[in-house]
Amino acid sequence: MSRRVNVDFPDPLVPATITRRGRSGSGSEGPSIIRAYPTAEPCSGTGIGGRQHPFAYIVSEPIKIDIWSDIACPWCYIGKRHLESGIAALGADAPDVEIEYHSFELAPDTPVDFQGSEVDFLAKHKGLPVAQVHQMLERVTGVAAAAGLDYDFDALQHTKTLKAHELLHFAKEQGLQLELTERLMRAYFTEGRHLGRVDDLVALATEVGLDADAARAALESGRFAADVQADIAQAGAYGINGVPFFVFEGKYGVSGAQPAEVFTQVLTQVAGERDEAAA
Amino acid sequence: MTGEAMTTDAAAPSPFTMVTGDPSAMVCEGDVCYVPGATAE
Numbered sequence: 585m586s587r588r589v590n591v592d593f594p595d596p597l598v599p600a601t602i603t604r605r606g607r608s609g610s611g612s613e614g615p616s617i618i619r620a621y622p623t624a625e626p627c628s629g630t631g632i633g634g635r636q637h638p639f640a641y642i643v644s645e646p647i648k649i650d651i652w653s654d655i656a657c658p659w660c661y662i663g664k665r666h667l668e669s670g671i672a673a674l675g676a677d678a679p680d681v682e683i684e685y686h687s688f689e690l691a692p693d694t695p696v697d698f699q700g701s702e703v704d705f706l707a708k709h710k711g712l713p714v715a716q717v718h719q720m721l722e723r724v725t726g727v728a729a730a731a732g733l734d735y736d737f738d739a740l741q742h743t744k745t746l747k748a749h750e751l752l753h754f755a756k757e758q759g760l761q762l763e764l765t766e767r768l769m770r771a772y773f774t775e776g777r778h779l780g781r782v783d784d785l786v787a788l789a790t791e792v793g794l795d796a797d798a799a800r801a802a803l804e805s806g807r808f809a810a811d812v813q814a815d816i817a818q819a820g821a822y823g824i825n826g827v828p829f830f831v832f833e834g835k836y837g838v839s840g841a842q843p844a845e846v847f848t849q850v851l852t853q854v855a856g857e858r859d860e861a862a863a
Numbered sequence: 864m865t866g867e868a869m870t871t872d873a874a875a876p877s878p879f880t881m882v883t884g885d886p887s888a889m890v891c892e893g894d895v896c897y898v899p900g901a902t903a904e
Contacts, residue, residue, distance in 0.1 A: 657891040691894050710894050720896065724889075823877045826890030826897075837879030840888030850882055 646680035647854050650831040652819050653765075654690040655748045655779060658724045658735065661769040663828035663841035665731040670847025679855045684756070685765050687749040687815035688827045694744045696780040705742045727841075728773070739776025746812065748779045751789060753808035754799060763792040 649667070653660035671678050698705055706717045721737045728735040748768055755764035767788055771777035778784045782803045789799040802808060819829070822837075830838040830847075833854050838846065889896050 654891070657896075659889040659891050659896055662889075690891055694894075706894060712895075724896070727889075822879070826892035828890070831879055835880060837877050837881045838884060839881065840884075840890040842882075842884040842888045846882065846884035846888075 644680070646682040647851065647858075648833055649681055649683045650686060650834070651683065652686045652688040652815070652824055652829040653827045654688050655745045655752075655765075655768045655772055656694075656742070657688075657690055657827050658728065658773065659841040660828040661733060661773055662724075662728055662731050663830070664765070664769065665733060666841060666844045667830065667847045669731075669844035671851065673844060673848045674851065679851060679858075681851070683762060685752060685761055686819065687752065687812040688819055688824070688829075689745055689749060689812070689816060690827070692744070692746070694742065696744045698742045700742070702737045702740045702742055733774065735773045736776060740773065741776055741778045741780075743778060743780030745779060746809075747782060747785055747803055749812040749815075750803055750806070750808040751785050751799060753811045754802040755789070755792070755794060757808075758794055758798075760792050760794055764789065764794070767792050 651664075651667075653663070671681060694705075698709070700708070702721065703714065703717050706712045707714045725735045725737065752761055752764055752768070755761045768779060771788055772779050777788065779788075782800060785803060786796050786800045790796045826839065828839075828841060830842075832838070832850050836850055836854065838850060891897075
């Protein structure tokens with residue numbers, strides 16, 4: 585489970601995690617995105633007294649990736665896919681990573697129940713020329729398709745994402761933030777689901793294994809509202825004005841939906857620096 | 864990859880070493896998404 589927000593990046597952000605590394609004879613093993621905890625499979629560690637211990641593991645820390653994003657940000661979902669592709673491109677050499685999402689509410693003034701399409705919202709609510717709106721939506725739809733995402737702006741229901749962010753914090757507490765992030769983004773951009781209402785959010789929460797009653801209680805109580813605002817405030821303190829924004833190991837900042845190769849390069853850099861430090 | 868990665872963006876008021884990467888990578892701010900430094904979409 586990811587650590588709670590607070591965030592002073594100069595301090596160690598990465599909780600000690602036990603992961604299995606270098607499984608012999610498995611050339612196809614890809615990167616591990618957290619939750620790589622011990623299994624019952626023996627490996628070749630050395631136990632107390634020099635004896636082979638059947639459950640010995642190398643204690644290591646995954647590379648921490650903090651991501652500021654909004655569910656309603658089309659480039660955040662694309663950036664997510666590019667990051668995943670960048671990690672996967674490293675294949676068996678990929679380092680273990682721990683990903684934590686942070687809240688960034690793009691448009692706090694958005695009504696929960698906006699009546700109209702995305703084009704309507706951007707054209708009427710924000711005053712953008714209709715032709716320009718169509719052009720930008722066509723462009724993002726094309727880039728999303730190249731990333732394997734089937735965006736449907738005709739079905740999209742524009743809404744305020746504050747409650748969705750609260751639910752993501754609840755999911756983080758439950759160890760299911762990555763699953764819920766993917767589910768909410770897919771629901772918003774490809775399925776035209778409404779993400780501003782408690783009932784709809786609870787339904788999606790249950791699909792990733794969250795308890796319905798607990799999710800509803802978390803949303804109705806506003807228990808995670810302060811965490812959402814803390815994330816947003818932290819982004820401001822870091823000078824983060826736009827999303828997606830990725831931070832690797834509290835050291836390297838990556839802004840925007842960068843190509844997969846950029847993420848691959850940053851991960852390689854960070855892993856190399858770790859190796860040098862350990863040598 | 865386009866652009867140069869692992870270079871510091873001196874203009875960014877960020878505590879991080881900014882990776883330039885692809886300078887045309889899009890970000891969203893408010894309800895508009897844009898290429899930093901270019902005209903907003």
